[in-house]
Structure formats: structure tokens, C-alpha cells
Amino acid sequence: MKPGTFEYFDPRTVQEAIELLERYGDEAKILAGGQSLIPMMNFRVARPKVLIDINQIKELVYIREEEGELAIGSLTRQRTVEVSPLVQERCPVLAEAISYIGHLPIRFRGTIGGSLVHADPSAEIPITICGLDGKMKVTGPSGERVLRADEFFLTYLTSSLELSEVLVELRVPTLPSNTGWSFVEFSRRYGDFGIVAVACLLFMGDKGRCRKASIALGGVAPTPIRAAEAEKLFAGQVITESLIDEAGIKAAQAADPESDYHASAEYRKDMAKVFTRRGLREAWNKVKEGK
Amino acid sequence: MAEQRRIKVKVNGLEYERAVEPRRHLADFLREDLELLGTHIGCEHGICGSCTVLLNGEPIRSCLVFAIQAHGAEIMTVEGLSKDGKLNPIQEAFQEHHGLQCGFCTPGMLMVAYYFLNENPNPTVEEVRQVMSGVLCRCTGYKQVIDSVMAAAAKLKKSREEGAGT
Numbered sequence: 001m002k003p004g005t006f007e008y009f010d011p012r013t014v015q016e017a018i019e020l021l022e023r024y025g026d027e028a029k030i031l032a033g034g035q036s037l038i039p040m041m042n043f044r045v046a047r048p049k050v051l052i053d054i055n056q057i058k059e060l061v062y063i064r065e066e067e068g069e070l071a072i073g074s075l076t077r078q079r080t081v082e083v084s085p086l087v088q089e090r091c092p093v094l095a096e097a098i099s100y101i102g103h104l105p106i107r108f109r110g111t112i113g114g115s116l117v118h119a120d121p122s123a124e125i126p127i128t129i130c131g132l133d134g135k136m137k138v139t140g141p142s143g144e145r146v147l148r149a150d151e152f153f154l155t156y157l158t159s160s161l162e163l164s165e166v167l168v169e170l171r172v173p174t175l176p177s178n179t180g181w182s183f184v185e186f187s188r189r190y191g192d193f194g195i196v197a198v199a200c201l202l203f204m205g206d207k208g209r210c211r212k213a214s215i216a217l218g219g220v221a222p223t224p225i226r227a228a229e230a231e232k233l234f235a236g237q238v239i240t241e242s243l244i245d246e247a248g249i250k251a252a253q254a255a256d257p258e259s260d261y262h263a264s265a266e267y268r269k270d271m272a273k274v275f276t277r278r279g280l281r282e283a284w285n286k287v288k289e290g291k
Numbered sequence: 292m293a294e295q296r297r298i299k300v301k302v303n304g305l306e307y308e309r310a311v312e313p314r315r316h317l318a319d320f321l322r323e324d325l326e327l328l329g330t331h332i333g334c335e336h337g338i339c340g341s342c343t344v345l346l347n348g349e350p351i352r353s354c355l356v357f358a359i360q361a362h363g364a365e366i367m368t369v370e371g372l373s374k375d376g377k378l379n380p381i382q383e384a385f386q387e388h389h390g391l392q393c394g395f396c397t398p399g400m401l402m403v404a405y406y407f408l409n410e411n412p413n414p415t416v417e418e419v420r421q422v423m424s425g426v427l428c429r430c431t432g433y434k435q436v437i438d439s440v441m442a443a444a445a446k447l448k449k450s451r452e453e454g455a456g457t
Contacts, residue, residue, distance in 0.1 A: 001335050008296070008313035008359065038316070038355045039336035051313065055360060079349075103425030105403070106337065108349045109356065190424050 003041040010053040014139055014166055017054055021164040022141055024050045030166065031055070032075060032114035035106050060113070060168060063087060068174055070094075074113025074167045078125075079104070081112055090174040093181040093199055097128040100185045100194065113167045116152070119159045122194050122219040126153060128183060130224035131199035131216030134172040140165035153223035178204050178290070180283035184275050188262075195219055195263045196271040198251075200279040202239065202287055210234040215247065215280070220255035220272050227251035230276065239284050248277035298362040302327065303371030311358045318342040320358035321368060329369040329398050333427065340426035343399040344368050350406045369398035372405060380446040381405055381439075390439030392430035399426040404440045408447055416441065 011017045021028055029048035031037060032055065040046035054060070060075035063084050070091050072081060081087050082098040101107050101115070101124050115125040116136060129136075130149040137146050141164050154160050161167065175181065180202035185194040196219040205211035213234035215227040230250035233243055252273035259265040295310040302325060309324050318335075321327045321344070333339035335354045342353040345367040372379040381404050384390065391397040400423065407414070407422045419440045420433070428436060 002319070003314040003316075005312070005314055007294075008357075034355050034357075034360075035337060035352075038357075041314075042316070042335045042354065053357075053360065103340070104422060105340065105343055105350045105352050105425060108346075109351050190421060 001042050001044070003038075004044055004047045006048055007050045008053065009050070010056050012056050014057060014059065014168060017052055017057065017166050018139065018141060018164055020050070020052050021166070024052075025163055028052055030117075032117075033077070033110035034114075035102070035110040036114065036118050036120075054166070065090060065174065069171045070174060072112055072170045072172070074111065074116070074169060076112050078107040078110045078112060078115070082107060091132070091172050093132070093175070093183055093201065094125075094128050094172060096181075097124040097183040097197075097199060100124045100183065100197070103191045112170055116170065117159050117161060117167050119153050119155075119157050119223070121153070121156060121221060121223050122197065124183070124185070124194070124197060124218075127197055127216050127218035127224040128199045129170065129172065130218075130226060131201060131214045132172045133214070134170055136167055137169035137171065138165050139168050144168075146171075149224070155222040175201070176203065178287065180204070180285075180287035182279045182282035182286070184279040184282060186271050186275050193262070196268055196275050198272075198275045198279040200276075200283040202234065202280075202283045204287055205236070208238060210237055210239050213247075213280075215251055215276060217251060217255060217272055217276070220257040220268050225254060227254040227276065229254060239287070244277055244280045244284065247280055248273040251276035296359050296362075298359055300358075300361050300363070301365045303367060313357060313359050315358045317344070317346075317353040317356045317358045317361055317366075320361075321353060321366070324358070327368050327370050331395055331398055333395065333399075338427065339396070339399070340403070341396045341399040343402045343426065345402060345406060348406075350403055367402070367405075369401050372401060379405070380450060381408065381443040384443035384446055385436075385439040388439040388442050389435040390431065391435075396426050396428045396430075400428070400436055404443060408440070408444055412444060412448060412451075414441075414444060419444075 028050035031051050031053045060073040062073040064071045078098050082095050087095045135146050136152045182200045185197035187194050199216040201214040203211045213231045215230050218224045230247040252269045255269050255272040257265045257268035297310050299308045318332050321330045331341040333341040337352045337355045344353045
């Protein structure tokens, strides 16, 4: 199994990449980390006539704090974000989620942007960005636009990028220091693709009450989803075990999975309940421990 | 045949210059263009880890990088572990603790262990288990692999201490 032949370009700027995309249209694919694309090319499941290798576009590699947000260049390697002290301090749920991606060598090549554009609803980064209400900055021939997670992820493996657009930046909020957070994933072995994964955030208010919660699930729908009805349970409430149990049930109701080789729909729905509860408990523990 | 590109890479300290097709992945380049057969290809889709090499000091799956992407890079393969025929302490530990049977995954195991022990010289068994699980082994059941890496950590620690003492 070897890839088919292709024409290869390695542009140095985003503008060059966009021009190449405009020229070649749907015959071209962007190569970033390659950890999802190259296996498909090795199998010849993907056979782009033109490969646009963007790994030389250094302007897309950065992690910055700007006005209460972290701005992360789309080409930044997953491992770089995982171990970044800035991310671990300001948005630790993202660093934690990334640590679940495959194995170390995958994360040394895989990029933040690549995972987002690949838009696998079971993937850790899309789920977490959904939970964080992150924003994706996208550039194309008609200029720049910013997309929310619910605008960005359309369905399985499909983002709303137009043909000539390039994802350039991810923005996520920095979390207040008393925020409870967790990322939990269910897989059969360490490093496997997740069957169900949940990102939880508990934003605390006054008098030990939760101001609002964010519960994002993956592996249970064509895109990552927020369990809105489960989240509503937390608004202005004191967190209790029974609240968490109830949230698990509501999260499972929000899940609408397909059955596949890895798990049946019924099992995924049940695991949505179980792992939502585990995630919320873990996030709550962080609040209690003052982390 | 598609247009070839000239690339320059440094592998195990030696400079090489070759012309390759863009679709040639790094594992095939190392094996077929440079005749370094130590890097093994088990699955060719990034699952098995037997193709692991160090690219600019970082462990990566060489079947998931095109050779032309490695232009200008420094690569270390399993052939780079031993020096003048003397086994690296990690290789010694694998030999002493039966960390291999058929040997197919072993280059991947060794390269991951080499990187890992350099970053984490005092690992716990759990940490070793986690990092080594990225390389698939069908023979050993992993116990001997874990034992070998823990023993290698001890060997490396001892030689560092002895080195520091002189």
C-alpha cells in the first residue's frame, strides 16, 4: 500500500496556499500533520492530485494570550499545546484533552488545526472546542471570517470551510482559576479512538453555587454536541451528587449515536450517561480542591 | 513517474543527498534509498509504531511523513543507537530481559524508549507502560518490554552517576 502520485507544493505563506487552493480546487488537499491524511493516502482511500504541504508556513505556529483568550496558530503541533505552560495554566482542559490523542509520536506531528478541520466527532480537540465555545479564524480569497464551533462542525468529517479557505487560528477563553474542569474518554485501550468522550466545565459563582456548566460530548452524534438540558440543571445551583446523576441522564437523552463496529448506539448512549457523570464528578472535585 | 525532488537529510550523523518522488514516505526512503533496514514497516497507517524514528529529536511514525518533508532534518534510526559495535544500554537491557522475540517491533520499541528515558530518567512502571503501548508487540505480552525499559533506566542512571563521579 503506497500512495498514488501527486503534484506537490510547499507554500511559505497563507496567501500562497490560498492561491494554490483556488487554482486546483477540489483536486487539492492540504497536508498539515498528516496523521489522518497520510494513512488514507497510503490506503489510497484519499487520492488528491495535488498536495499542498503547509508545514513551512511558520506564521501559523504560535500560542499567545490575548485579551482573556488564548490564540493558537492552526499549525501548532498537538504536543506543543499539550505541554505549554500557558495552556496548562489558562486552559488546562485543552491540554488534558490533547493528552488522550493517540500516542506521543502522533501528537508530535499532528496539528491543532488539522484535527479541527478533519472534524471527527469523536476527536478530542473538536469536543473540547465545542465545550469551550472556541472560535475558528478562517482565511480565504474573500477575506477572513470567524466561526463558532456549532458553525464550524457540519457533520462527520466535514467542516464548513469553503474550498479555498485555510484555518489559521483557534481562539479559546482562558478559564477563571476556580473553574472545575475535566476531560474523560472511554476507549478499549489507552490510545485508541474514543468511543465516547466528555469535556466538562463548571463555572462557579458566589456562595459556592455553580454559575453555569458546559458539557460537550463526542462519539454520540455527527458532530460534537453540547448537552444543553443537562447544563441548565447547574445554573445557580449548589452542586450535588444527585444533580450530577440527573445531568448524566439528560446528557444521554441528548446523545443520538449510530451503531458501528466499535459500539452499538444503545451502548454509546449508556456510556454518555456514565462518562458525563464521571466527568462532572472530576470537575467538581477540582472545584472542591481549589484547583 | 512524478517529478522528483532533491533532498538532503542527516541520518545517524551522516549527510545524504537523494532525489525522491514526493509520494515516497520516510520509512521507505530510509529502507530503500538509504538501505537502512532497521526501521520496520508493520502497518503503513500509523498504528503499529514499528517504523518509529527520531526526527529532529522527536519520535515520529516514519510511514506518516513523506521523505521530502524531512529535507534538512536530522534523523536517528535504530542503527544510530549502537556505537562502534557496542550496544546502547537500552539495547543491552532488551537483550538481558528478553524484551524481544521476533524482533519486528523492536526498532520502534527502542526508539521510543530512547526518547522517553532521555526525557524521563526516573519513570514509574505506569509511565513506561503508557508510552510503550504506542508500539504494538504480538510476541512478548509486553511484560518483558516493560522490564527491559525499567532496567535500561537503571543502567542509564548508574552510568550517569559513575560518569559524574569521575
